[in-house]
Amino acid sequence: MTDFETKAPGVHLEEIKAVGPIAGAGTSTAALIGTAKKDIPEADLGKPVAVTNWTAYVDRFDGFSEFGAEQPLALPHAVRGFFQNGGTMAYIVPVRDATGLDDALTSLTRTLDVSIVCLPGMTDFAVQKTVIDHCQEMGDRFAVLDGAREAGTPGNTEPLKTQREGLVTDRGFGALYWPWIRISDPGAPADEPARLTVPPSGHIAGVMARSDNERGVHKAPANEPVRGAVDLEVLLSDGEQAQLNNLGINALRIFPGGPPVVWGARALSTNTAWRFVNVRRLMAYISDSLLQGLRWATFEPNNKTLWKKLERTVTEFLTRVWQSGALFGETSAEAFYVKIDEELNPASVRKLGQVFIEIGVAPTTPAEHVVIQLGLWSGGVRVNEG
Structure with missing residues (x-):
């Protein structure tokens, strides 16, 4: 913090550290x-x-x-x-x-x-x-x-x-x-x-x-x-x-x-x-990244302001994961969802000092079998073999 005792009386502007994006955890060690x-x-x-x-x-x-x-x-x-x-x-x-x-x-x-x-x-x-x-x-x-x-x-x-x-x-x-x-x-x-x-x-x-x-x-x-x-x-x-x-x-x-x-x-x-x-390994990467990237929320006031910050932070991270090709869906809404609300966090949960975030993702799977359907083609008419 700035030592305001050395400054003239008045209104002073000081930048505060914002909640940063979640950095992806390492996967190759x-x-x-x-x-x-x-x-x-x-x-x-x-x-x-x-x-x-x-x-x-x-x-x-x-x-x-x-x-x-x-x-x-x-x-x-x-x-x-x-x-x-x-x-x-x-x-x-x-x-x-x-x-x-x-x-x-x-x-x-x-x-x-x-x-x-x-x-x-x-x-x-x-x-x-x-x-x-x-x-x-x-x-x-x-x-x-x-x-x-x-x-x-x-x-x-x-x-x-x-x-x-x-x-x-x-x-x-x-x-x-x-x-x-x-x-x-x-x-x-x-x-x-x-x-x-x-x-x-x-x-x-x-x-x-x-x-x-x-x-x-x-x-x-x-x-x-x-x-x-x-x-x-x-x-x-x-x-x-x-x-x-x-x-x-x-x-x-x-x-x-x-x-x-x-x-x-x-x-x-x-x-x-x-x-x-x-x-x-993708799910391990996502969970480890979230565990590391959301530590800032520990001991914060458990209210809707915190919930919105958590939702924005997790959504931004999963959007990057989706854009990398790791999640399946034409839109981010098809690829994942993030839920943090009163249904998950009623008063009884909040009194215990807990906050729950529900996350669902649709990971891509490898094309293990590439199937070629082969037939004869003549003059615009396809002839099926067999």
Whole structure:
């Protein structure tokens, strides 16, 4: 406030800070949990460390396992794949094994800018389910998980089906990706090139970050190339993928002349409303943005003036979301609604210090199947085939 004691008596004008628009929450920061090459002191295990590029990871955690290791560490390759594919910010949470997962997830409850959680190479569904439960409880993040590698025997998808049954939920806060990818071994001598098979989750998290930054979180992170991947451990047929897709398992595919691509956008949900990865992540983005952007209203007088401010602020934000293509409708009224009135907030509610806002949105869903109706056409008369 201005010190008016130093001014002459009179009327003074001072600008006040207006309620600003809601800024969209971040969607592309990943947390990657796993074992690093460097021996981490016990006191530092399970604690997130922020890194913004591969060099920063190497400086803090060292690089890959030794060349020729029988079981290369999954975490460093996942981190490198994340940054290769467009990721810009990650939290590395070092653990010795899956027994440290609870401590890691507890630490991540205090790391509020995380929106993607990966557990590279750990495919035990009981362990993975813990990560999905964490994401669901937090409400602002999504689990990107690896399919079981033992499903790599041609035609043997039973391990994947068992894994999926242990992970599927009603609310769909996670997704499963398979098969594992093959990359050029960065530790191999130049005159002895070699390949490694690594889990895809870190690379997929990077694809999500890239898609978010280029198109928006509402765009399904699919039909996107996986940078750094030179091959896949298993090449699926359309029929094999159809079975997996119906189970909500996202395939990586190689089509003639192209690189490995993400070719699925299903979340692990039994509820068709949460079938798609981008719908769940969009709703997490909207809810997180509203939670952050409406803190100014806490402890304000709970009256109609506040309600109007809240309605205007939320409407302005959702209008921007609709204009970005994230919501379906020719008009904003078709795409969303915001309700805050006495029906929702009677005196009994206001006496408890509460104010309720009801919001409905119509998210866009991906065109998972493009159907072409093909027939013969001759002289202006269409001839149907069959």
